Amino acid sequence: MIKGLSLIIFLAVLITGFYYLDITSSQNSSPFLLLLLTLFRMFFALLLSLAFGLFFGYLAARSSRAERLVIPVLDILQSVPIVGFFPLVFVLFLTTFPGLIGIELSCIFLIFTSMAWNLAFGVFESWKTRDPALDEVANSFGLTNKLKFLKVFLPSVSPTLIYNSILSWSIAWFFLLVSEVISVGNSTNYVHGVGSFLAFSAIQGNLPNTLIGLGLILSSVLFIYVFVWKPLLKWSKSYYLKPEKSIFIPRYYNDFYEFLGNFLSEAVKEVFEILFFFYDIIKPYRKKILYGLFYILILGSLYFVLQTAYYLFSYGFDSSLSSIPLAILYSFLRILIAYLLSLLWIFPVCFLIYKYKLSFFDVISQAISSLPASALFPLIALVFSGGILSEVGVIIMIMLGMMWYLFFNVLAGFNSIPSDLEEASKVFKLNSFLYFKRVLFPAVIPSLIVGSITAWGAGWNALVISEVASFGHTTYHQLGIGSLLVDSVAKGSQASTGVIIIVFVLVVLLLNKVVWKKLLSHKLRVN
Amino acid sequence: MSDLLVVKDLRKVYETNDRQLELFKDLSFTMEDREFVSIIGPSGCGKSTLLRLIAGLDKPTSGSIVFQGQKVINENLGISMVFQSFGLFPWLNVIDNVAIGLEAKGMNKKDRYEIAKKYIEKVGLDGYEETYPSELSGGMKQRVGVARALAVTPTLLCMDEPFSALDALTAENLREEVLLLWEDKEFPPDSVLMVTHNVEEAVYMSTRILVLSEKPAKLIKDVKISLDRPRNKKSEEFQEYTDLIYSCLT
Numbered sequence: 001m002i003k004g005l006s007l008i009i010f011l012a013v014l015i016t017g018f019y020y021l022d023i024t025s026s027q028n029s030s031p032f033l034l035l036l037l038t039l040f041r042m043f044f045a046l047l048l049s050l051a052f053g054l055f056f057g058y059l060a061a062r063s064s065r066a067e068r069l070v071i072p073v074l075d076i077l078q079s080v081p082i083v084g085f086f087p088l089v090f091v092l093f094l095t096t097f098p099g100l101i102g103i104e105l106s107c108i109f110l111i112f113t114s115m116a117w118n119l120a121f122g123v124f125e126s127w128k129t130r131d132p133a134l135d136e137v138a139n140s141f142g143l144t145n146k147l148k149f150l151k152v153f154l155p156s157v158s159p160t161l162i163y164n165s166i167l168s169w170s171i172a173w174f175f176l177l178v179s180e181v182i183s184v185g186n187s188t189n190y191v192h193g194v195g196s197f198l199a200f201s202a203i204q205g206n207l208p209n210t211l212i213g214l215g216l217i218l219s220s221v222l223f224i225y226v227f228v229w230k231p232l233l234k235w236s237k238s239y240y241l242k243p244e245k246s247i248f249i250p251r252y253y254n255d256f257y258e259f260l261g262n263f264l265s266e267a268v269k270e271v272f273e274i275l276f277f278f279y280d281i282i283k284p285y286r287k288k289i290l291y292g293l294f295y296i297l298i299l300g301s302l303y304f305v306l307q308t309a310y311y312l313f314s315y316g317f318d319s320s321l322s323s324i325p326l327a328i329l330y331s332f333l334r335i336l337i338a339y340l341l342s343l344l345w346i347f348p349v350c351f352l353i354y355k356y357k358l359s360f361f362d363v364i365s366q367a368i369s370s371l372p373a374s375a376l377f378p379l380i381a382l383v384f385s386g387g388i389l390s391e392v393g394v395i396i397m398i399m400l401g402m403m404w405y406l407f408f409n410v411l412a413g414f415n416s417i418p419s420d421l422e423e424a425s426k427v428f429k430l431n432s433f434l435y436f437k438r439v440l441f442p443a444v445i446p447s448l449i450v451g452s453i454t455a456w457g458a459g460w461n462a463l464v465i466s467e468v469a470s471f472g473h474t475t476y477h478q479l480g481i482g483s484l485l486v487d488s489v490a491k492g493s494q495a496s497t498g499v500i501i502i503v504f505v506l507v508v509l510l511l512n513k514v515v516w517k518k519l520l521s522h523k524l525r526v527n
Numbered sequence: 528m529s530d531l532l533v534v535k536d537l538r539k540v541y542e543t544n545d546r547q548l549e550l551f552k553d554l555s556f557t558m559e560d561r562e563f564v565s566i567i568g569p570s571g572c573g574k575s576t577l578l579r580l581i582a583g584l585d586k587p588t589s590g591s592i593v594f595q596g597q598k599v600i601n602e603n604l605g606i607s608m609v610f611q612s613f614g615l616f617p618w619l620n621v622i623d624n625v626a627i628g629l630e631a632k633g634m635n636k637k638d639r640y641e642i643a644k645k646y647i648e649k650v651g652l653d654g655y656e657e658t659y660p661s662e663l664s665g666g667m668k669q670r671v672g673v674a675r676a677l678a679v680t681p682t683l684l685c686m687d688e689p690f691s692a693l694d695a696l697t698a699e700n701l702r703e704e705v706l707l708l709w710e711d712k713e714f715p716p717d718s719v720l721m722v723t724h725n726v727e728e729a730v731y732m733s734t735r736i737l738v739l740s741e742k743p744a745k746l747i748k749d750v751k752i753s754l755d756r757p758r759n760k761k762s763e764e765f766q767e768y769t770d771l772i773y774s775c776l777t
Contacts, residue, residue: 420614423584426601427608428628428679438627442618 003263004270011047014040023100025192031209035216038180038193041104042172045111049168050161052116057123058153059290069294071124078117079457079508081482082175083464084501085113086489089182094189103182107191110179115168118454122160130156146276150269159236166229167408171458173221174374174401178465183490202381205474214376235261308498321496323479324503331467331480332507335402335459338395342403342455346410351440354414365407373400374465381469381476390476394466401462402455409451413444453516460508481507530593531683531718532558532581537590539576550576551744554590556737558683563709563719565729567772568739574722575611578685581720582606595682605682607716609689613668615660621647621671622656628679646674649714650704666697673705677715684709684716688723698728706732710756726776730768731758738775748775 018040025033060070093106134152143151172179176195181188190196194216201209282289353361377397384393417439425439463482469475477483481504488496537554540547550573558564566574579585581592583601592599594606607628615624622643623630629639647653650670660668669689676684689705690698708714723729729736730752738748750771754764 418612418614420610420612421616423579423582423608424610424614424616424675425627426584427582427606428631428675430627430631431633434627434631438616438619438623438630442616 001270001273003267004272004274007264007267007271008274015044018044019104022104022192029192031194031197031212031216034192034197035194035220038176038195039220041108041191041193042111042169042176045108045115045172046165046168048108048112049115049119050165052112053119053123053161053164054157057120057127057157058149060120060124061127066290067124070120073294073297074117074120075509075512076505077113078121079460079505079512080113080501081461081464081485081504082110082114082178083485083489084497084504085110086182087494087497094182103189103191106182106189107179107193110182111172111176114171114175114179118167118171119161119164122164123157126157126160127153149276150272154269154272162229162232162236166233169224169229170221170369170404173217174462175465176217177374177377202377210379214379304498305502308495308502311495311498321499324481324484324500327479327481327484328503328507330478331460331463331482334391334395334398334466334480335456335463338398338402338459339406339452339455341395342399342406346403346407350407350411350414353411365404365411369404369407373397376400377465377469382474384476390478393469393476394478394480397466397469398459398462401466402459405455405458406448406451409447409454410444413447413451414440416447417443449516449519453512456511456516457508460504530557531560531562531595532720533591533593534558534581535591535593537577537580537592538588539573539580539585540588549743551739551742554739554744554746556746556749558718558720558735561717563721563732563734565721565723565733565736566739567723567726567729567736567776568744569741569776570724572739572742572744574724574739574744575687578608578687578720578722582608582685605680607676607679607681607684609669609672609676609684609686611688611692613660613665613672613692615668615671615675617660620657620659621652621663624660624671625675625678628675632679643674643678646678647671649677649708650674664697666693666701669693669701670704673701673708677708680715682715682717684719686719686721689721690728691723691725702728702732706756726769726772727760730754730765730772731760736772738772748772 018037021033021037021040025037056070056074060067060074089106089109093102093109096102097105134156176193177199180191180193180195181199182191183189190200194213198210198213198217201213279286352358353365374397380393380397384390384396421439421443425435430438463480464486465482467478467480467483468486481500485497485500485504488500534557535555538552539550541550542548554577566577568574576585580587581594581599583599583606616627619627622640625647626634626639626643629642634642644653644656647656650673652667652670652674655663655667660671663671669692672689676686686705690701693701705719709716709719721729721732733752736748736750736752737746738750739745740747748771750768752768754762754768758765
């Protein structure tokens with residue numbers, strides 16, 4: 001209990017300290033302080049996302065009824081671009097908690113919306129595809145639900161949690177510039193942080209400050225990658241549930257991290273014990289609570305749709321709405337080009353990394369991928385402005401937002417080729433062509449499709465920060481569904497915002513269902 | 528008889544972060560043509576690694592492996608392998624799996640299918656050519672594995688615990704079939720090197736048994752099995768051999 005309690009107290013102290021820093025700082029505070037505030041904020045959002053992901057992922061994987069509810073809802077939420085949450089945030093936090101707390105909560109919530117969904121999906125998928133033998137073992141030894149959760153569930157999803165946390169962390173950086181500047185209608189709220197510092201400097205056209213902000217972000221990303229994510233990733237490898245017989249995986253060992261890891265995992269377990277205590281109290285009502293939550297969610301979205309319709313009827317169509325079809329076409333073509341360009345470099349590079357075991361490149365790309373490409377955004381606006389150049393800028397931005405999903409999935413696909421298949425292809429002396437045709441290509445196809453799904457999702461989301469950008473007076477603004485949405489949110493026009501969000505979500509879901517899911521379920525056999 | 532395989536002063540060390548794991552050292556033995564050699568030893572002593580070194584899938588830390596007078600540098604030569612976990616390509620059907628080594632040799636479809644069919648028949652899987660591995664039972668999968676390994680007419684067949692993932696009855700049948708193939712002069716393999724932890728299996732099948740110690744593994748016993756075939760597991764001599772091997776292991 002001591003460790004769990006101390007962890008909780010530590011978090012409470014962190015929050016208090018954070019709040020104190022927040023009220024005492026201003027937009028002109030030292031950039032270091034602002035960076036610290038941003039890191040705290042991201043950390044809290046990550047904790048929330050982990051809790052969310054564990055809960056809903058577990059829920060969805062446990063019963064098929066819950067799956068039918070949770071997964072589509074998560075699917076929809078995932079496809080809503082971050083700007084689309086602005087109106088919701090406005091109602092939920094800014095009006096209910098006026099002042100600093102409201103702004104701070106909105107910001108953390110926005111960061112949360114860029115982190116949570118993939119965690120939930122990751123938990124769901126890894127728990128769904130676990131080794132059934134584990135359950136049988138757990139049942140045969142009569143483990144209670146609590147023990148099953150702590151000894152079977154948590155350890156078996158922890159590699160996914162770590163992997164997806166890293167991913168979430170970099171997505172959050174990517175959208176930080178948007179999350180820390182909450183503008184609805186005429187009011188623009190700058191949250192104290194390095195993201196808003198960067199955005200502010202860019203709008204002012206202050207190049208030195210922009211570069212300072214960039215440098216701070218980049219160095220903290222690298223620092224955290226090297227000292228937190230990389231050791232965690234290595235450690236989680238020994239938790240993988242796919243023992244490969246002929247391969248010897250040395251357990252990652254480092255005294256300091258071992259100590260820290262042991263302490264943390266003990267403490268986390270104890271926190272869960274404490275949570276279980278409260279869970280036991282509400283246990284009799286858990287079904288009611290869950291269904292209540294879902295009804296609220298469904299009613300809320302219904303209300304949103306109806307309200308949008310009402311606004312439409314009472315105020316008539318906004319002129320910008322007529323350009324939606326064309327905007328969608330433009331945005332689609334941009335994503336398509338960005339996708340093809342990404343594939344063009346990713347496939348050969350991943351192949352080379354896999355073939356020549358360039359593990360250092362693996363590390364480098366992990367680090368590069370967590371760099372917030374959107375931070376470069378003001379600079380891209382500066383370089384690529386005017387005419388066709390702006391279009392190049394937009395496509396580069398979309399690529400930066402989507403390509404890493406493709407990269408890591410394709411690489412994972414290559415790396416997931418079982419060692420015995422590789423050995424078999426060596427024993428039977430497959431030449432390169434045959435090896436490609438018979439082994440690599442069929443092995444990579446499934447992960448290529450999965451990667452494409454996420455990459456396209458990310459591409460759609462990246463539109464809202466790719467199609468509009470400005471640095472000082474240099475601005476570019478390309479017609480597309482992303483820029484339409486940003487405009488209508490900025491204008492505070494609820495009706496058109498509502499329509500655009502609904503159309504946006506429908507387009508993304510439609511593409512998912514019609515193109516990608518079909519491809520995924522289709523049995524791909526290359527002969 | 529000539530030496531088919533000469534293993535000399537073999538040493539293999541795995542480096543982990545700050546520790547070294549020595550799997551075996553000073554390991555030497557030779558194998559002659561037409562032998563059926565089993566390697567037996569406590570689990571984790573590096574038997575499978577040894578087999579992979581011989582097949583050229585992994586490199587020794589020091590020492591040498593010479594096969595048919597040539598040093599084994601990488602996978603090549605007339606060595607073929609049967610894997611414990613089968614190692615079948617899940618996206619290829621049975622006949623394409625069996626024919627993969629022939630396809631690698633550049634053989635055209637008609638010829639390789641013809642040869643593959645012959646071996647599929649030989650392991651008793653005729654009619655399953657179009658089936659995919661996921662639709663086969665463990666025993667059938669390993670039959671595909673054996674057929675695939677033999678289709679390339681290897682001089683030496685390496686088998687890594689080939690029967691340990693199968694149920695007892697299936698394993699029994701497959702053992703007989705492998706023995707028949709080995710005895711059949713018309714068909715490969717001429718020589719077999721098998722890793723196993725099953726003493727009865729080793730005594731039943733082999734002409735010679737190499738017993739390894741705990742790691743770092745050394746050769747502690749080289750036992751020639753001079754029993755007539757088919758061997759009777761109930762016979763006194765058979766029991767003597769198994770007792771001898773067991774006494775080395777414990």
